[in-house]
Amino acid sequence: MKTQIIIAIKIFVLFTILLGVAYPLLVTGIAQLAFPEKANGSLIVRGHKVIGSELIGQKFDSIIYFSSRPSATDYGAMPSGGSNLGPTSSKLKQLVAERAAQFTGFNQLPPSETIPSEMLLASASGLDPHISPKAALLQVERIVKARNFDDSKKQQLLKSILELSEVPQFSFLGEDRINVLVLNLELDKLDNN
Amino acid sequence: MTTLDIIQVLLFIALLIGLTPVLGKYMYKVFTGEKQFMHPVFGWLEKLIYKFIKVNPDEESNWKSYTFGLLLFNLVGFIFVFLIQLFQAQLPLNPANLPNVSWHSAFNTAVSFMTNTNWQGYAGETTLSYFVQMIGLAVQNFVSAATGIAVIIAVLRGVSRKNTDKLGNFWSDLTRSTLYILLPLSILFAVVLVGQGVVQNFNANETVQTLQGAEQVLPMGPAASQIAIKQLGTNGGGFFNTNSSHPFENPTPFSNFWEMFAILLISAALTYTYGKMVGSTRQGWTIFSVMMLLFVTGLAISLYGEYSTNPVFGHISSMEGKETRFGITNSVMWSTSTTAASNGSVNSMHDSLSPLAGMVAIVNMMLGEIIFGGVGAGLYGMFVFVILTVFIAGLMVGRTPEYMGKKVGAFEVQMAIIANLSTSFVILIFTAWAAVSSYGLSSLNNAGPHGFSEILYAFTSAAGNNGSAFAGLNANTLFYNLTLGIGMLIGRFGVIIPVLAIAGSLAGKNITPNSAGTFRTDTWLFAGLLIAVILIVGGLTYFPALSLGPIIEHLLMNSGITF
Structure with a gap:
């Protein structure tokens, strides 16, 4: 029982790092390199001001x-x-x-x-x-x-x-x-x- | 409907049929430990995880211990997501300075994401910080889906093995589903979505001055990474309030097709894995055909409902709650897919659907989310119906019922009935309670039978772990947060536990070889019986409730009556 609880907590921590931090960061990295404009909301700039997306x-x-x-x-x-x-x-x-x-x-x-x-x-x-x-x-x-x-x-x-x-x-x-x-x-x- | 509409529908179905064996075979390899092409990429990580948690992946456990590990793991996730919401104001990555979430809303959301429901009583962009969305919810999106896959794999081991009590190693099933199936697919899907315009950044919200001079705040955030897994893992919880109808979440017709396809992909492919694991792909295709037939029937009725004119508003098409870029066909394909699978994401507002299309959505969920269903969950839900069908067929011909050479006894049937009744219990009892109480009725957005449908839809969605809503209902109240939360728990674990019990019991039995008297489960006759059992056992229970909601609304609408 006690070992099961420790396993559950440990694997949860690992998955949180992998799926909650590494995964979104990896996707953000690829996105910002490959499609920076789109990843940031397809903003429209007129003059020097953002007027919308x-x-x-x-x-x-x-x-x-x-x-x-x-x-x-x-x-x-x-x-x-x-x-x-x-x-x-x-x-x-x-x-x-x-x-x-x-x-x-x-x-x-x-x-x-x-x-x-x-x-x-x-x-x-x-x-x-x-x-x-x-x-x-x-x-x-x-x-x-x-x-x-x-x-x-x-x-x-x-x-x-x-x-x-x-x-x-x-x-x-x-x-x-x-x-x-x-x-x-x-x-x-x-x-x- | 135009030819183009029909082409879109046919292409969707053809792609689903075509990719089912491809992904299904791959998943079979993942769980039998055969070498597959992702092994060089994530194999080291898998080993590292086992080393860190000190688990030998080859050490298998019986059904009770397997279930216990699963429940513990889910409990840890629940506590974590619950707590970080209560303290999000003190935690990082909260550029909009959102306040802490109320305890009952936090309870509801934590249950919701743990159970793969992703019911959302809150609006994402104005309630939850990036920290909660990423570290809390996105992780649950993965692991709740992986939990579902683990359960069905354990069930299949129970069916295909004999004279053992071992169902597998939960920790290894969980790790493999995540590393080899969900993660690689999510990366692929997320990057394609960004290419279509889905946002993926950590910027603060962008305040702009519109062309007409008004102020508009544009929400930002790491949306694409979460949307990919919310679709693939049949989670459905949107990054933004309006889910996949939001242009930042689903900007183009192609992103729409891609997200819609992701809803059904893994669940459909698992039927092939099923066939491989029980040693006959025909068995898998039989179940696939049953699912596909039910899906197409629902789709046809929905399309009919949406393309018929509503005499209340005169001769205009039903574009209320729909986006111009998707139109009617793509909105209806989505509403059918998302409720057939227990996904629950939406690209149109289901509350504004025609009574018929709204009813198909409700019925899809009532049948137990077995038309492809949630990843893993759909198939083990279908497995319950298979056991019932075999039992009923056995009674009809007067033979001991058998499935895959295993004698189906009183224990299996009892467990199947418990699994079946737990969802009916939630739907009917809670709906009745809400419909007669002031705190239930005060949340309604529509009057008349449609108001009743809003309540019925909510509890059906919770029980089926779907998560979509007739969103006019204000569900962020103490009453709804608690009842829906409890409903989701019963709907999830009230099925998982009995199903694993059946698997454990079947694993211990011997396999008797087929004989001339064996009732075959890979024929059209069986498929027909299975559909009949699904409709009678799963559907008729709810007929009185449906007649008070969408059925009467359809009749009144055609007489031009409004509320």
């Missing part, structure tokens, strides 16, 4: 930017979270109706326009960086007007949306999508030209 969505509700998805945490990351509202939730039903009216009005769309589902429903993490390319296209007219773009700039914007749209990875994994933060950065660049 390419992977983490930000809140966009301004008239001059492409809007991001609804988020249960309002794009706060501490902590991340979804709404966890179920399929028979009256609260969610009401939210969907409000968001649909808001999106239609904000982008001055005809009432018959189908709004992509992701713009009406909150993401799992509250930090979804993407929307569908269709959801981006529906917002173009509003942004062009708000930024006083001429026709050539509008065409450039449409071209950027096309270029920045990500197709399924290796052409079969995942969904068509566009990164809202990257798109809005491109939009700012276009405006400053």
